[in-house]
Amino acid sequence: MNNKPKIGVYVCHCGINIAKTVDVEAVTEFASRLPNVKVVRNYAYMCSDPGQLLIREDIEKEGLNRVVVASCSPRMHENTFRKTLAAAGLNPYYLEMANIREQCSWVHEDRDEATAKAKKLVYAAVVKARLLEPLYEKEVDVEPASLVIGGGIAGIQAALDIANAGFKVYLVEKTPSVGGRMSQLDKTFPTLDCSACILTPKMVDVANHPNIELLAYSRVEEISGYVGNFAVKVRKRARYVDVDKCTGCGICAQECRLAGRIPSEFDMNMGKRAAVYLPFPQAVPAKYTIDPERCLFLTRGKCGKSPKCADACASGAINFEQQDEIVEFKVGTVIVATGFDTFDPARKPEYGYSDYANVLTGLELERLVSASGPTGGAVVLGEGENAFVPKDIAFIKCVGSRDKSVGNEYCSRVCCMYTAKLAHLVQEKVPGANVRVYYMDVRAFGKGFEEFYDRVRREGIRYIRGNPSEIFKRGDKLVIKVEDTLAATPLEDEVDMVVLAVGLEPRKDAREIIDILRLSQSADRFYLEAHPKLAPVDTATDGVFLAGCAQGPKDIPDTVAQAKGAASSALVLLSSGKVKIQAQISFVNENTCRGCGYCVEICPYGAIDLVAVNRMGNPVQVARVNEALCKGCGACAAACFSGSVQQKSFMDRQILPQIAVLGVMK
Amino acid sequence: MKENGNPYQPHIATVEDAWYETQGDRCIKTFKVVFDDEKVRESWAHRPGQCAMIGILGVGESMISISCSPTEGRFLRFSVMRMGKVTQALHELEPGDKMTVRGPYGNSFPVDEWKGKKIITIGGGIGQAPLRPIIEYVKANRGDYAGLTLIYGSRTSGDLCFKSEFDTYNAANDVCCHLSIDVAEEGWPHYVGFVPSLLMEVNPSPENTIAITCGPPIMIRFVLENLKKLNFADEQIYTTLENRMKCGFGKCGRCNVGNLYVCKDGPVFSYATLKDIPEAFA
Amino acid sequence: MSAEFEPNVVAFLCNWCSYAGADLAGTSRTHYPPNLNVIRVMCSGRVNPLFVVNALQQGADGVLVSGCHPGDCHYMEGNFYARRRFTLLRELLEYVGVEPGRFNMSWVSASEGAKWKDVVGEVTQKAKEAGPFKQFRRDKINW
Amino acid sequence: MDIKKVRNEKFADFLAILGEQKLYAPQKVGESLRFAHVTDSSKVELAMANTTVPPKSIFFPQTETLYRYEMGNTEIQPPAVGEVGIVLGVRPCDARAQVIVDNLFSWDVDDPYYKERRDKATVVGLACNKPCVNCFCLSLGGDPASTEGMDLLMTELDDAYLLQPLTEKGEKLCQAAAAVAEPATAEDLAAAEGLHGQAREMITRKIETGGIPENLPALWENALWQETAASCLGCGICTYLCPTCHCFDIQDEVEGLEGRRCRMWDSCMFKEYTLHASGHNPRPTRRERTRNRINHKYSYFVDKFNVIACVGCGRCINHCPVNIDILEILAQVKEAL
Amino acid sequence: MVDVEKLKEIARETVSRDDVKYLIGWRQGTYGFRTAPHFVGTPEEADNLIFSPLCSHNLATYLTLVEKLPVPRGQDPDSRKVALLVKGCDSRAVVQQLIEQGIGRDSVFVIGCPCRGVVDLKKVEAKFPGMREKVSATWGNGTIIFNLPNGNVEVPRQEVLAGKCLTCRYPNPLLSDLNFGEEVAVWGSDDYADVKNLEAGSPQERWSFWEEKFASCMRCYSCRNVCPMCYCEDCVLDRLNPQWVMRSVNTAENTAFHLARAFHLAGRCIECGECERVCPVDIPIMKLNRKLSKEVREKYAFEPGLDPESKPLQASYRPDDKEDFIL
Numbered sequence A: 001m002n003n004k005p006k007i008g009v010y011v012c013h014c015g016i017n018i019a020k021t022v023d024v025e026a027v028t029e030f031a032s033r034l035p036n037v038k039v040v041r042n043y044a045y046m047c048s049d050p051g052q053l054l055i056r057e058d059i060e061k062e063g064l065n066r067v068v069v070a071s072c073s074p075r076m077h078e079n080t081f082r083k084t085l086a087a088a089g090l091n092p093y094y095l096e097m098a099n100i101r102e103q104c105s106w107v108h109e110d111r112d113e114a115t116a117k118a119k120k121l122v123y124a125a126v127v128k129a130r131l132l133e134p135l136y137e138k139e140v141d142v143e144p145a146s147l148v149i150g151g152g153i154a155g156i157q158a159a160l161d162i163a164n165a166g167f168k169v170y171l172v173e174k175t176p177s178v179g180g181r182m183s184q185l186d187k188t189f190p191t192l193d194c195s196a197c198i199l200t201p202k203m204v205d206v207a208n209h210p211n212i213e214l215l216a217y218s219r220v221e222e223i224s225g226y227v228g229n230f231a232v233k234v235r236k237r238a239r240y241v242d243v244d245k246c247t248g249c250g251i252c253a254q255e256c257r258l259a260g261r262i263p264s265e266f267d268m269n270m271g272k273r274a275a276v277y278l279p280f281p282q283a284v285p286a287k288y289t290i291d292p293e294r295c296l297f298l299t300r301g302k303c304g305k306s307p308k309c310a311d312a313c314a315s316g317a318i319n320f321e322q323q324d325e326i327v328e329f330k331v332g333t334v335i336v337a338t339g340f341d342t343f344d345p346a347r348k349p350e351y352g353y354s355d356y357a358n359v360l361t362g363l364e365l366e367r368l369v370s371a372s373g374p375t376g377g378a379v380v381l382g383e384g385e386n387a388f389v390p391k392d393i394a395f396i397k398c399v400g401s402r403d404k405s406v407g408n409e410y411c412s413r414v415c416c417m418y419t420a421k422l423a424h425l426v427q428e429k430v431p432g433a434n435v436r437v438y439y440m441d442v443r444a445f446g447k448g449f450e451e452f453y454d455r456v457r458r459e460g461i462r463y464i465r466g467n468p469s470e471i472f473k474r475g476d477k478l479v480i481k482v483e484d485t486l487a488a489t490p491l492e493d494e495v496d497m498v499v500l501a502v503g504l505e506p507r508k509d510a511r512e513i514i515d516i517l518r519l520s521q522s523a524d525r526f527y528l529e530a531h532p533k534l535a536p537v538d539t540a541t542d543g544v545f546l547a548g549c550a551q552g553p554k555d556i557p558d559t560v561a562q563a564k565g566a567a568s569s570a571l572v573l574l575s576s577g578k579v580k581i582q583a584q585i586s587f588v589n590e591n592t593c594r595g596c597g598y599c600v601e602i603c604p605y606g607a608i609d610l611v612a613v614n615r616m617g618n619p620v621q622v623a624r625v626n627e628a629l630c631k632g633c634g635a636c637a638a639a640c641f642s643g644s645v646q647q648k649s650f651m652d653r654q655i656l657p658q659i660a661v662l663g664v665m666k
Numbered sequence B: 001m002k003e004n005g006n007p008y009q010p011h012i013a014t015v016e017d018a019w020y021e022t023q024g025d026r027c028i029k030t031f032k033v034v035f036d037d038e039k040v041r042e043s044w045a046h047r048p049g050q051c052a053m054i055g056i057l058g059v060g061e062s063m064i065s066i067s068c069s070p071t072e073g074r075f076l077r078f079s080v081m082r083m084g085k086v087t088q089a090l091h092e093l094e095p096g097d098k099m100t101v102r103g104p105y106g107n108s109f110p111v112d113e114w115k116g117k118k119i120i121t122i123g124g125g126i127g128q129a130p131l132r133p134i135i136e137y138v139k140a141n142r143g144d145y146a147g148l149t150l151i152y153g154s155r156t157s158g159d160l161c162f163k164s165e166f167d168t169y170n171a172a173n174d175v176c177c178h179l180s181i182d183v184a185e186e187g188w189p190h191y192v193g194f195v196p197s198l199l200m201e202v203n204p205s206p207e208n209t210i211a212i213t214c215g216p217p218i219m220i221r222f223v224l225e226n227l228k229k230l231n232f233a234d235e236q237i238y239t240t241l242e243n244r245m246k247c248g249f250g251k252c253g254r255c256n257v258g259n260l261y262v263c264k265d266g267p268v269f270s271y272a273t274l275k276d277i278p279e280a281f282a
Numbered sequence C: 001m002s003a004e005f006e007p008n009v010v011a012f013l014c015n016w017c018s019y020a021g022a023d024l025a026g027t028s029r030t031h032y033p034p035n036l037n038v039i040r041v042m043c044s045g046r047v048n049p050l051f052v053v054n055a056l057q058q059g060a061d062g063v064l065v066s067g068c069h070p071g072d073c074h075y076m077e078g079n080f081y082a083r084r085r086f087t088l089l090r091e092l093l094e095y096v097g098v099e100p101g102r103f104n105m106s107w108v109s110a111s112e113g114a115k116w117k118d119v120v121g122e123v124t125q126k127a128k129e130a131g132p133f134k135q136f137r138r139d140k141i142n143w
Numbered sequence D: 001m002d003i004k005k006v007r008n009e010k011f012a013d014f015l016a017i018l019g020e021q022k023l024y025a026p027q028k029v030g031e032s033l034r035f036a037h038v039t040d041s042s043k044v045e046l047a048m049a050n051t052t053v054p055p056k057s058i059f060f061p062q063t064e065t066l067y068r069y070e071m072g073n074t075e076i077q078p079p080a081v082g083e084v085g086i087v088l089g090v091r092p093c094d095a096r097a098q099v100i101v102d103n104l105f106s107w108d109v110d111d112p113y114y115k116e117r118r119d120k121a122t123v124v125g126l127a128c129n130k131p132c133v134n135c136f137c138l139s140l141g142g143d144p145a146s147t148e149g150m151d152l153l154m155t156e157l158d159d160a161y162l163l164q165p166l167t168e169k170g171e172k173l174c175q176a177a178a179a180v181a182e183p184a185t186a187e188d189l190a191a192a193e194g195l196h197g198q199a200r201e202m203i204t205r206k207i208e209t210g211g212i213p214e215n216l217p218a219l220w221e222n223a224l225w226q227e228t229a230a231s232c233l234g235c236g237i238c239t240y241l242c243p244t245c246h247c248f249d250i251q252d253e254v255e256g257l258e259g260r261r262c263r264m265w266d267s268c269m270f271k272e273y274t275l276h277a278s279g280h281n282p283r284p285t286r287r288e289r290t291r292n293r294i295n296h297k298y299s300y301f302v303d304k305f306n307v308i309a310c311v312g313c314g315r316c317i318n319h320c321p322v323n324i325d326i327l328e329i330l331a332q333v334k335e336a337l
Numbered sequence E: 001m002v003d004v005e006k007l008k009e010i011a012r013e014t015v016s017r018d019d020v021k022y023l024i025g026w027r028q029g030t031y032g033f034r035t036a037p038h039f040v041g042t043p044e045e046a047d048n049l050i051f052s053p054l055c056s057h058n059l060a061t062y063l064t065l066v067e068k069l070p071v072p073r074g075q076d077p078d079s080r081k082v083a084l085l086v087k088g089c090d091s092r093a094v095v096q097q098l099i100e101q102g103i104g105r106d107s108v109f110v111i112g113c114p115c116r117g118v119v120d121l122k123k124v125e126a127k128f129p130g131m132r133e134k135v136s137a138t139w140g141n142g143t144i145i146f147n148l149p150n151g152n153v154e155v156p157r158q159e160v161l162a163g164k165c166l167t168c169r170y171p172n173p174l175l176s177d178l179n180f181g182e183e184v185a186v187w188g189s190d191d192y193a194d195v196k197n198l199e200a201g202s203p204q205e206r207w208s209f210w211e212e213k214f215a216s217c218m219r220c221y222s223c224r225n226v227c228p229m230c231y232c233e234d235c236v237l238d239r240l241n242p243q244w245v246m247r248s249v250n251t252a253e254n255t256a257f258h259l260a261r262a263f264h265l266a267g268r269c270i271e272c273g274e275c276e277r278v279c280p281v282d283i284p285i286m287k288l289n290r291k292l293s294k295e296v297r298e299k300y301a302f303e304p305g306l307d308p309e310s311k312p313l314q315a316s317y318r319p320d321d322k323e324d325f326i327l
């Protein structure tokens, strides 16, 4: 049924903002002569309560079914007036606004010209209003579960928050244990509390939480669907150890023929492990994993007479027959917390990281000073006979950060402080050590940071402003070539150890998640948030949130804060149980669609798919819009040659008459 | 019937009353319209079965059956199903609004020839629109005809056109009225099933009877089949065709079925005429 | 001619950047010529190139399509598609003899109220120089 | 009525005299030949065998306003049809075609627009001295020197154009041209006769139409329609360019507050032609449309007006992009009968 | 040399296959130099097939032009393949249709015919006017040999070849299930001289060139119907709501139509030249198409119809696409 459009036009004075330049009475009179216009009024402030009341009363009494408000920018008050319509029982999308303030009275001086233009804008709004169609904001149910990708501190925190609120969480971690980078740290700045001490309890909580299903040593393979209804497919990699049987006793690792012969990733390849291993003592889940790339039996099909681990394991947990397992489930929201990689200093060859064993990264030093690290916490370089304790120690900051030459213009935000922390720890551990830091700036912006920096300097650590240009070996010593820019003197500093404060970079495999979730990257290649200020944990895909260093470098407090933000955003959806989807979305006329797929290619949200349908018995494929994914940009509508895709409220047949008015009316 | 004047030029008429017959996507709205020009009102003469080209300036024209009998008064009625550009715009019209009307076009039901016979109409959906004038005409001249039976069905009760009128037909008790819907609905007192089966149920005798059918092509095909089963002769069966047309008087070319122009030779045809024209029921 | 020719320019602005930029120009009370009238769409990617042809046909002397700067599209990619389409459309229009100044495209962000003012000025000026559009304007005289 | 001639060197003057009325003649428009208003008589092209677009475009323009109105107003203003003076250089087949079409446009109701143009116009025909390969007018009762539908027939002789008035209008024209014309001699007439005869000889394509109109519909389900239509593009060139095709569409067009209802050529070869608003199409594929085209010309039209709606001008054959050849179809029809 | 007998043999085999509906090739026309598309449904019908310099039709258009009748309930739609003879340029149409999913790869059986250029009928008919008898032609060495009724005539191919062939860079089919004939060497090259000539004029000159052309268009839409890439179910040019182009035939509407059509083919037109060939009033449509093809090549290094795996030009972008004109 379609009723005759009866349009009410409301011209706002906006005090004198409009009325001063635009002859509001003349516009009113003009509008009253336009086709289908039933009521025209002008009023001082249309957006005020009495103004809105005018509209409501007319809708109710005069039977208006379309409303044109000629006032300020729709970006300002479209929602206000939509609510007015709704309050009067009219579909809110029967509203069209003519912007006669920002686009007219405020930018033109000549009253006649401005009035003429206002008339034109009102006319264009009237012809569009005439063709408006009611739209309905649909609601979809939200699956009361969440997926968290990445089990670093960000993922752990988000998972715990959501689980504590009573919703199911699937936590997917690609390595055998949760914990992320934080588990590799020794102490944390600025408070110097022990990283493991504060992290381990949370890891255990994750493992034991009834609402959390931990899928460690797993990868997300596929996510389809839309906010509230994501279908997830996860590949649980074979550990070759039956986790139900494994008690975590570690006999297998002791017995392994390769015990102590494989570099430990967790220890930054400085320590050694077996082919069957627990990445670190506090790992969660505390279950062993066989490294399929190293294990003799798995790579060669043979390990001595029989695999020693299997022989040793009392509970018979070793199972070489184990296969990858695909787990599928549905969730309503997704949190991406995949963290970061550290900058690979080999990309700055002048620092000799690849050449000299005594050049370390910050993270390597973290392991070195850690009591659970390869040296048991002793700062010792070299092995066996060559082992020695470095005395002259230099830190170089901003390696791989704020550096256009390696493509990282950003500041990594943690290096200043972890340098201070490590410098402090080294000095504490090596009596008489002579520690200096080469820096460009010190950015001690966080709570307690400046105080900590002060403290470290007071402890005798020297800060030398300069950006070292080269490191080379002279005898046993490493020589740092640098200019002290404060003293303006070139230096050649001879040291025993150089620590590179490497910056943070996106995960090397970050693309994987981009492809799965259609995320975007910002210029720094970290995942792009929906808005840098107002939606810092949201993404362009509804229902998908970011937490931690996956979104950009940050320290643990910020990581945790953001994780809590992401969790709370997810919880808003989960706990309301329903989500509204856009109304001004696109739709396809399946009778005329030819299935060429241009719209499918173009849609930035992957909201359109080609589906097979039957046209009078003939199989054809046509495009179909997934209403929950469409954000209403309309790019698809402009791409469709035959106009078979249209965007609601911005249909070709609604825009063409607007063009006609603006073109024809001089 | 050579006329002077411009046959393309329509008369202006005003909608006096308008109401929805059915709801939904392809809803039907009936308009009662009166010519603005007194002279046109006086001179306009249509016969049951004829149609008129109605339109809206700036939108276009559509051929629509005149769904009232001249016996009803000096006005016209159109029942329009919302299909596309023009009919959609027509549906926006309300009392007081203007439309353009030209016509009347086509032949008509040979009501004079039929005098003394029993008339039975078999309609489906919007197909009842061209049948209504013959019903009204026969009602108005009830004494001239031996009987009037009406068989009408639609998908659901909500799709029945002219619903309110059927009760008055029954009350007057000179019309035998059989209604049906395709699928059962609560509270539906009449037949459930397709029109062709209802026809068999009613089982009219072909004796001195004229059967007129109008509706969707598929229905017509089965009704014809069943009428033959009931031993109706080809000459006793009438139908109307609705091919696309633009001018209404045999110039624009498109409405032909075989060598017949629907606008001039039709829209009313006896089955005897149509049965040998292969295109007629395409 | 006594009165100077005043061109009629139709502009398609994306909601998020250019329309917001134009709003800012308003809020900042910058002044610019009144010849340009705006049709708001959600994204410059929504602008069908045929809108431009149609606008010229229906009486516009100039047309502007404006969106977010590349990389800033609210919908991530819309303006990239728009850029391709309109680069080609512009070539086509000029090839059949539409003056170069008639069809314009601009990137105006939400913060570039001042740029918007400049764009309006420039587009209006170019249309003015090109004169009334006649080539394939719908011709009432032939009716 | 006296037969005259205009010597070649005076022909330009002759055109100038004709040009005192609104004169239409074959000219190159864009890249093709059609009848157009003569503003520069040097552009008139009479040498080419026939125009691509037939002169029906003068009497029945491709787009024609039926009436205008203002939006929101119900006042209807029919346009003035405008002046049509002389249509010069109409070939015999086209002149005859117009007579055939007259039948339709005056069937019961006169088409006022068409009629006014027909009444106003003086048709100056031009005999075909060199018919094209696909001309077959002889088979349809036409002739390269047929005078049907003309007010005056011209024949191009070696050094002059012979003017043979046929109606009062033609006679008037001859008189108006008296200053540049001179009486034709017997030799001139003989020469013309000779040329006409030669032309007849040159027409090699033929079809015997006997039996077709009555029996064509009987071939309804014949495979020939499918075979013929398989390659058809449904482009409608065959109908747009056909001098006897006359179908049109009526549309409303609006600009701003001005509107008009107008008609424009349409073609039975288009799928939209018969498409119902419901999406149902009684002629769903090109097979049915092709069948209708031939049936309409060679049977239905005969049924109504007793004449085949084809004059054998050969345009549909010349211009069909996929070589669908009406003579070939008719030959198959004959075979199938 | 073209071995037509072998072609017929291939065709017979092909149409005998269970999974092939029919084969589309060319046959001699009804008069003169004309040829026509030939639908081969039975092995016998293959006898009329030809492949010669007269075979200019791009048969790929029939893949999308087919009008499907409703399939009666309970019946299965015919899913057999259509076999198609393609020249080099035609094969690009098939590729582009595949890209745009106008057809499925398993719905066609493509028989490639490496091509040494086809004639422009208008050029040939101007050279040998009034030809009533059927004429066949063959390729010579850099020539075309016409078998006229009074003996063979050999014409340098430059004189009679279609414009598309003079600039053709893909004479060998880019996609086929089977190839007929030997690969031929590329002889054409394309410097877009025709386009550049026109570009060199002032806007006024360019418009007066086009105005006359557009004004003479009859809007029969043959150029659209014949185009293998114009396969829309409901073309914008036919739509009434919204109505992009009024149905009135005049310069303004005609121009809008030509711009719309040309734009819709930007990055899709494979330059088979069919649109221009079929135009009854000889509008130089290729001059429009080739302008866009030139821009697409220069600006985006893109050519349509080469790689079935590629993305359509108008459905892709590069962040660093040129944008020199944007304010």
Ligand SMILES: Cc1cc2nc3c(=O)[nH]c(=O)nc-3n(C[C@H](O)[C@H](O)[C@H](O)COP(=O)(O)OP(=O)(O)OC[C@H]3O[C@@H](n4cnc5c(N)ncnc54)[C@H](O)[C@@H]3O)c2cc1C
Binding pocket: A149, A150, A151, A152, A153, A154, A155, A172, A173, A174, A175, A177, A178, A179, A180, A181, A182, A185, A187, A188, A189, A190, A218, A219, A220, A337, A338, A339, A340, A342, A362, A363, A366, A414, A418, A421, A507, A512, A513, A547, A548, A549, A550, A554, A555, A556, A557, A559
């Ligand atoms: C040398 C160094 C010292 C630092 N010291 C301090 C300090 O003292 N104080 C402080 O506040 N901050 C410090 N930081 C910063 C701190 O490490 C980070 O803020 C914190 O680790 C960020 O946690 P996250 O969860 O975001 O990322 P991560 O810790 O990187 O965790 C991400 C997790 O996701 C997993 N993952 C990645 N990709 C996938 C995938 N595709 N599927 C499944 N799982 C995946 C990873 O395996 C990892 O477990 C330091 C950083 C460095 C480099």
Ligand SMILES: Cc1cc2nc3c(=O)[nH]c(=O)nc-3n(C[C@H](O)[C@H](O)[C@H](O)COP(=O)(O)OP(=O)(O)OC[C@H]3O[C@@H](n4cnc5c(N)ncnc54)[C@H](O)[C@@H]3O)c2cc1C
Binding pocket: B051, B060, B061, B062, B063, B064, B065, B066, B079, B080, B081, B082, B083, B084, B085, B086, B087, B088, B126, B129, B130, B241, B242, B243, B244, B245, B267, D249, D250, D251, D272, D273, D276, D277, D278, E238, E239, E240
């Ligand atoms: C004798 C007769 C009696 C009828 N009686 C009734 C009746 O009583 N009640 C009823 O509801 N219906 C009736 N109809 C059917 C009615 O005429 C159509 O439903 C109506 O015309 C649909 O018009 P539309 O504009 O709404 O549909 P659309 O499909 O939007 O448009 C149809 C119109 O658009 C134009 N059009 C659309 N596409 C094209 C194109 N590609 N090329 C050219 N033109 C095009 C034509 O002008 C056509 O008139 C009758 C028809 C006939 C012939």
Ligand code: SF4
Binding pocket: A585, A586, A602, A603, A604, A605, A606, A607, A608, A625, A629, A630, A631, A632, A633, A634, A635, A636, A637, A647
């Ligand atoms: S409107 Fe935008 S988001 Fe929606 S389907 Fe189209 S391209 Fe995708």
Ligand code: SF4
Binding pocket: D238, D241, D242, D243, D244, D245, D297, D309, D310, D311, D312, D313, D314, D315, D316, D317, D326
């Ligand atoms: S059908 Fe063909 S030959 Fe006959 S008149 Fe028409 S165009 Fe000429």
Ligand code: SF4
Binding pocket: D231, D232, D233, D234, D235, D236, D237, D238, D239, D269, D319, D320, D321, D322, D323, D324
């Ligand atoms: S000209 Fe040829 S291809 Fe075009 S519609 Fe006519 S028969 Fe078909």
Ligand code: SF4
Binding pocket: E216, E217, E218, E219, E220, E221, E222, E223, E224, E278, E279, E280, E281, E282, E283, E285
């Ligand atoms: S084929 Fe020629 S006349 Fe027909 S629409 Fe195309 S350009 Fe116009």
Ligand code: SF4
Binding pocket: E223, E226, E227, E228, E229, E230, E265, E268, E269, E270, E271, E272, E273, E274, E275, E276, E289
């Ligand atoms: S536009 Fe012309 S040249 Fe291009 S693909 Fe279509 S028919 Fe061929």
Ligand code: SF4
Binding pocket: A641, A642, E224, E229, E230, E231, E232, E234, E235, E236, E237, E260, E261, E264, E265
């Ligand atoms: S012109 Fe455009 S809309 Fe029409 S068929 Fe071609 S591509 Fe489709």
